[in-house]
Amino acid sequence: MAANAFGLSLINSQEHYQQRIAQNREQELVDxxxxxxDLVLDIRYATSRNLLGVALYPAAEAYLCRPVAEALVRVQAALAQRGLGLCVYDAYRPYSVSVRLYEHLQDENVAAPPWRGSRHNRGCSVDVGLVERATGRHVPLPTDFDELTPAAHIRFATLPTHILLNRTVLLAAMQAQGFINYPHEWWHFDFHRWAEFDLLDLPFAALRR
Structure with a gap:
C-alpha cells in the first residue's frame, strides 16, 4: 500500500482490495x-440531513468488514428477543468522505482528522439506533443521529427514564458482541478488532458484487 500525503497506507484501488480479500477473507466488506x-437503513450521508447539509454518498448503502457484520447479525438476533431491531445510520465510510467531514467541522472529537483516518474507513465502525420490529418506528434515544450536544454523551443522565433504558439496552447489546462505544456519541460503536483492518478509500460501487 502506498502512503498518502499524511503517511497513511490506504487501499484505493479495486484491484488491491481484491488482492487483500484473496489473502484474508475477513477484509471483505459485506453489504x-x-x-x-430485516435491518432498517437510515443512511443520512446519502441525503442532505447531515452535518454538511449535502449528500456525501451516491446511494443509501451500508458495508462492514465480514467479522464486524457477523457480530451485528448477533446483535440483531439478541434485540429481536425484546421486539427491537437496529437502525443503521452509517457504516463503512470512504476516507475521502471523512476528510470532507473534518475539513468542515475542524474538531477531532466529532470527526477523524486526515492524518489518522477513521475506524469507519476500516469498515469497523457503525452508527446505530433502535426501532420497533413490529412497526419500524424509531425507539426514543437521547438525541437524533449526529446531534452534537451534551445529551449525545453516553453518560449524560438528565433524560427521561425510558430514554435512559433504551440507551442502556442498545449499549448492552452492542457490547455483548465486541463493540466499544465512543462516549461522545451514543450511536457510535467500534468493533474491538478494528486495528486489524485496512484503511480504505473505495466508493460503494467498487464493493458491490
Missing part, C-alpha cells in the same frame, strides 16, 4: 442488507 435482511 449489510444481504446479511441482515
Amino acid at each position: 449489510l442488507r444481504e446479511l441482515i435482511p
Whole structure:
C-alpha cells in the first residue's frame, strides 16, 4: 500500500482490495442488507440531513468488514428477543468522505482528522439506533443521529427514564458482541478488532458484487 500525503497506507484501488480479500477473507466488506435482511437503513450521508447539509454518498448503502457484520447479525438476533431491531445510520465510510467531514467541522472529537483516518474507513465502525420490529418506528434515544450536544454523551443522565433504558439496552447489546462505544456519541460503536483492518478509500460501487 502506498502512503498518502499524511503517511497513511490506504487501499484505493479495486484491484488491491481484491488482492487483500484473496489473502484474508475477513477484509471483505459485506453489504449489510444481504446479511441482515430485516435491518432498517437510515443512511443520512446519502441525503442532505447531515452535518454538511449535502449528500456525501451516491446511494443509501451500508458495508462492514465480514467479522464486524457477523457480530451485528448477533446483535440483531439478541434485540429481536425484546421486539427491537437496529437502525443503521452509517457504516463503512470512504476516507475521502471523512476528510470532507473534518475539513468542515475542524474538531477531532466529532470527526477523524486526515492524518489518522477513521475506524469507519476500516469498515469497523457503525452508527446505530433502535426501532420497533413490529412497526419500524424509531425507539426514543437521547438525541437524533449526529446531534452534537451534551445529551449525545453516553453518560449524560438528565433524560427521561425510558430514554435512559433504551440507551442502556442498545449499549448492552452492542457490547455483548465486541463493540466499544465512543462516549461522545451514543450511536457510535467500534468493533474491538478494528486495528486489524485496512484503511480504505473505495466508493460503494467498487464493493458491490
